[in-house]
Amino acid sequence: MNTVNLTCIGCPLGCQIEVMMGDDGEILLVTGNTCPRGESYARKEVTAPTRIVTSSVRVYGSRSGERMVSLKTASDIPKDRIMDVIRDLRGVAVPAPVRIGDVLLKDVAGTGVDMIATKNVD
Secondary structure, eight states: OEEEEEEOOSSTTOOEEEEEEOTTSOEEEEESOSSHHHHHHHHHHHHSOEEOOEEEEEEESOTTOOOEEEEEESSOEEGGGHHHHHHHHTTOEEESOBOTTOEEESSGGGSSOOEEEOSOBO
């Protein structure tokens, strides 16, 4: 049997969650959560962890003189694909203007998830 200790990020409470797993990787028991979101988070985190990736890329042709624009994955991606996403962002430059929510890179690293702008740049 294996025990995994996590701090829940589902809400500001930050519950200390303990996940007991069998030798075969099966989840036997989740304790410490004060709401259903905590249990859901813990189950996902120990079986298939995901993350939102944030970064920035170059922007050119900006009237305001800005040279960078922030962006993020439109949804979470498998945690083990983070470095693939970062590699795909190397050398990316987008033309101004950019609006929040614009797709700046489709299907990043073959994840099926787009990179979207999180800032307006004129």
